[in-house]
Amino acid sequence: GSTRITPSMLPLVALDQDAIDRIVATVPGGARNVQDIYPLAPLQEGILYHHLSAEQGDLYVLQTQFAFEDRERLEAFAQALQAVIDRHDILRTSVVWEGLASPVQVVWREAKLHLEEVRFDPTAGDAVTQLRQRFDPRQHRLDVGQAPLMRLAYGQDEANRRWVASLLFHHMALDHTALEVVQHEMQAHLLGETARLAETVPYRNYVAQARLGVTRQEHEAFFRDMLGDVDEPTLPFGLLDVQGQNHDIDEARQALAPALDLRLRQQARQAGVSVASLVHLAWAQVLGKVSGRQDVVFGTVLMGRMQGGEGADRALGMFINTLPLRVTLGQQGVRAGVKATHARLTALLGHEHASLALAQRCSAVAAPLPLFSALLNYRHSATGADAASTSAVQAWRGIQALEGEERTNYPLTLNVDDLGSGFSLTVLVAAGIGAQRVCGYVQAALETLVEALEQTPQVPLYRLPILPASEREQVLVGFNATQAEYPLEQTIHGLFEAQVQRTPESLAVLHRGQRLTYRELNERANRLAHYLRKQGVKPDSRVAICVERGLD
Structure with missing residues (x-):
């Protein structure tokens, strides 16, 4: 019921009133829709750094594709996911950093799953592939300033008589174990058994443990x-x-x-x-x-x-x-x-x-x-x-997980x-x-x-x-199977100079974008030979070489 958040209400973070007011202004509904404000956990800070420094896309936007036998099963899936969002504070969390000494996460009291319908081009191939490419994390980003840090993009796959969807979620909100908890709770919702779920554990407890330990x-x-x-x-x-x-x-x-x-x-x-x-x-x-x-x-x-x-x-x-x-x-x-x-x-x-x-x-x-x-x-x-239990089969009837991917920097x-x-x-x-x-x-x-x-x-x-x-x-063995006909009357450098005469402008050496033609390489070799002769090097002299891998 608060109409204004004050510093004394936020024991895990030190913010003045002006900073709090700016943070609250980012949340739809203002202070009434703010449940909590606290710092980021250690890895969340690292992931936010990569999010902000990325010139394009965001490698920590993860996605999993699903197929549904009809629109009704798609809607049931979305409702089950919304029920999990309503239960857990981290899924109703946004991140604010502009104008602050350190970024904070803001828990919203209400945050609705963003649904986006996509129309597929029947001439562009498989619908799931189109969906995955459209939201490729190398080009696509989620707005981490808006809760929840996930969205469901979906469309009708007419060629296969089904609906397909891509669940996009940010790694700042979920780790590998958390995904299993989400699946377990969605299954309970699909079966109408949410009353059996244990009381939720707020993420702030972990943040406090990390900050105050x-x-x-x-x-x-x-x-x-x-x-x-x-x-x-x-x-x-x-x-x-x-x-x-x-x-x-x-x-x-x-x-x-x-x-x-x-x-x-x-x-x-x-x-x-x-x-x-x-x-x-x-x-x-x-x-x-x-x-x-x-x-x-x-x-x-x-x-x-x-x-x-x-x-x-x-x-x-x-x-x-x-x-x-x-x-x-x-x-x-x-x-x-x-x-x-x-x-x-x-x-x-x-x-x-x-x-x-x-x-x-x-x-x-x-x-x-x-x-x-x-x-x-x-x-x-x-x-x-x-996953093979009778209740699981019943809960996920008509819903199939297709594929997902995990990436790091x-x-x-x-x-x-x-x-x-x-x-x-x-x-x-x-x-x-x-x-x-x-x-x-x-x-x-x-x-x-x-x-x-x-x-x-x-x-x-x-x-x-x-x-x-x-x-x-x-x-x-394989790399050393180098037997070849070889003119024993000719020297290696003689063979090389003959190649220079045949194709002087052909590529001889390529290393990390640097190139030398046979003519250029021969010129460098001749300069090195003259230098060595001045140092007193003669035929059959032994010269130690210590040099980094490269053109030299």
Whole structure:
């Protein structure tokens, strides 16, 4: 019933009356429609940064496509989703930042799901593809200043006699676990069983926990101890772009063999560590090999619900956080490396509410270079057994989930779904690297790690290979099958100069957009030869070369 919000009503944020009035003015209905105002959680701040800095689109707008047998089932779906929005504060939340020292989120008392009808062009192909392309997050954005941070775009797919829809939602409002809660509550609404749902847990509880728990000074001391002497970023495959604006993404999925799953869990139990620790160490092995480092840093996704307070497991909102993990490889033995990785992960959990920006500032990597460009998301996922229950079949009758996608701003991400009895790997990597290739590296790293734990636990980590047998064969044998007819009376530089005479303007060297023709390359080679001769170099002299990869 308040007609004006005052500073004393907002215990989680320090705002003067003028700032509060400006914030309230952004909400339809004014103060009567404002339920709460409080700060952003750590990862929400990071996601907002990427939202504001993106020149086009927003990688954190996620979408899932659905098909409906008729308009009635579509409307039932929308009503069920609106019922979930009405129950949970985070789904009625907008974000305000202009003119403020720090951004805040504003909970509306009422926020209606935005519905947008789309008409498909029958000559432009599949309706679902048209829908996905129209709302491609590389070009499309959601207005995060308006609640709810989701919308439902739908249209009639006449060719297939159905309706299709794309549910767009912003990652600032929902994480992976929250989506499962939304599905559970929508199912209850579709079955008319909402009275059985537990009381909702406000997202403000988590924000308070994150803001009022471990102090900033304690966070800084921890990350300075872990990262203070790290002065170079870990850039697998040389991938540097962590803004997510300049790369298409290749995606691949792969299930681990049941035998490997059992061996991993057995070795984790024997070592007294979590399976997640083994996966983190294997991922570090892969990153070390493809970045040329024996001391690596990568981002790991922390669930955030462990210390989120009572009921956090059924709360909606962005609970997860991304923080850096440092893993030292090199001469360290395999078993010692497992123990050290587990200890560092355990310590990191005590700081799961710290901001990534704070952690990165504690390293010696100078901005604007990123500290890391690869991410690991290890998550315990439902096996889907409940989806086959009689009540679930009844609730979702006539509604089919088609596909969805998850993206981050990182050019290399490994998602590991722990199904309880089985693992599923999903690799997202900048196009040109090969997502399936990286899946192969991860599986090989896990296999060699578990084999070493079983047989040679003292072997140094650097000696564990990550190449699958097929790629090892290609590197050692296939690439070396270079037998060719060769004029033994001619020298290599003689052959080269003959090629210069034949095609002087043809492309000889291409490196990152820089080009040299055969004529230009020959001229550079001649200049180098004259220089070496002046230094006293003669035929059969040995000259050491130390140079970065490039035209030189």
